[in-house]
């Protein structure tokens with residue numbers, strides 16, 4: 001371009017003037033318009049006339065060839081011509097500027113149309129990409145005498161090519177300038193945002209430091225490299241006498257015992273005691289910032305915070321101990337589900353433990369509520385079968401006709417109403433484990449022979465089945481009936497009786513092991529208080545005497561029920577003698593019949609049952625509940641005492 005200028009020396013002054021004007025003005029935004037008006041427009045207009053265009057078609061073609069844009073003639077009137085310019089050279093890639101900028105194109109069009117219409121025409125840009133329009137539009141009208149485009153005639157017509165190049169060059173400079181200006185504006189804006197963000201970060205940092213300093217413990221933050229990146233005033237005073245640039249200090253340079261590496265590695269906090277300058281501190285190092293650093297705290301043990309913390313820990317430890325005990329008690333209950341203090345019970349338990357290790361059939365005997373079921377389960381749990389099922393059958397609850405099906409099962413279609421696919425019996429369900437036949441005296445005579453065969457051979461057939469099944473099941477039976485008498489009367493098979501009676505354990509009634517009573521009472525008080533969330537009560541001395549001397553026809557079960565009611569209904573922390581008497585009297589008239597209850601006479605038990613039956617309108621469920629025995633046991637007792645209701 002420079003060579004070109006030199007060769008055309010006559011243009012050089014003009015060119016130099018234009019560029020000089022342009023460059024001088026680039027630094028001043030206000031002058032841009034003057035430049036555009038005076039140079040671009042007039043220069044372009046001059047060039048436009050030099051194109052010597054005669055028709056509008058020629059105009060469209062030439063403008064396109066020059067790469068100035070795509071012309072569409074929108075309107076040709078006497079007073080004005082409207083031209084649309086797409087892909088405009090000046091503005092098609094500019095952002096919104098808020099003003100029309102295509103003086104160059106306006107000039108070209110004004111010049112070209114001047115030669116077409118043979119009049120001196122001027123163009124004004126009415127639409128522009130820089131105004132947000134999607135194309136440029138120019139209105140071309142006849143030049144007014146006092147028009148500001150005064151330089152139009154100043155430029156000589158034959159300086160065409162270099163003039164065009166100069167104009168394009170100048171335009172490019174302006175375009176670039178505008179782009180740079182825009183970029184700079186954007187950059188300035190981003191810069192402002194960045195500065196604001198930096199100021200915010202500074203503020204946050206300051207705020208964090210204020211918080212750190214207001215915490216009454218020594219605090220420091222150590223990063224992954226062991227650099228102490230934050231420290232509060234308290235810690236500075238303690239360690240560095242306040243004047244350090246903490247950012248430069250590494251943990252290795254200070255005399256701190258630290259476990260920050262271990263904390264970073266495991267993600268688990270570490271806590272220990274240390275004495276620093278004669279003061280006992282709790283040092284607590286915990287991971288922060290997703291494991292990128294460690295927060296180190298020195299908490300004086302004497303501080304209120306620590307006192308509170310220690311109190312809380314103490315409390316939690318107690319609570320923890322309590323629940324641990326509870327779990328252990330439960331665990332213990334599972335294995336040792338019995339209160340055994342009396343000699344008689346101790347003896348029974350010793351025997352039961354021995355028996356547990358064998359596979360022999362056991363017959364448990366004893367009055368209702370003496371713990372036969374509890375001990376049956378205990379035998380199972382102490383045996384090698386403990387990981388297999390313990391199947392309980394209450395023989396009093398199974399209707400006679402269903403007994404065989406329940407115990408041995410049946411094949412499909414065994415009887416009307418039978419399940420389509422047949423049914424497994426309880427014996428099969430107990431495979432590998434133990435079956436407990438409670439109240440064995442209730443087993444129908446017809447089923448007794450089949451049970452006998454099972455006890456002898458461990459074999460049986462299901463109802464309607466031909467296949468013989470063999471199962472490995474231990475049998476434990478229990479009764480509070482006089483089986484010998486039943487055998488004598490022909491109600492119980494003698495051979496079955498002998499089979500069952502291989503090992504016979506009789507559990508003593510409570511009245512024969514009164515030493516267990518206070519322990520049972522305390523256990524039940526504790527259990528129920530925990531269950532109901534009430535405070536643990538105690539029984540007054542006189543009250544305890546009454547409970548120990550009481551006859552307890554329903555044995556442990558009855559005692560359990562009475563204690564439960566006393567825990568719920570007694571008013572104070574101590575369960576009084578009066579409350580106990582009233583509770584026992586609600587079952588029967590204790591005043592009238594004290595000796596009766598304190599005696600162990602069958603006649604008295606008979607009378608008690610009759611009285612209660614009358615009292616509760618012969619409602620046996622209510623009576624058995626009051627006695628703390630099951631309904632079948634009540635029936636057994638009624639049968640035993642010939643009570644006919």
Ligand SMILES: Nc1ncnc2c1ncn2[C@@H]1O[C@H](COP(=O)(O)OP(=O)(O)OP(=O)(O)O)[C@@H](O)[C@H]1O
Pocket residue numbers: 337338339340366367368369370371372373374375438480520556557560629630633
């Ligand atoms: N030694 C004991 N220690 C603690 N609780 C016991 C003890 N013996 C029995 N019990 C409790 O007494 C209640 C009655 O016990 P269990 O059902 O074993 O008696 P049972 O002799 O089988 O009675 P029944 O002949 O009426 O079926 C149960 O709640 C049981 O937990």
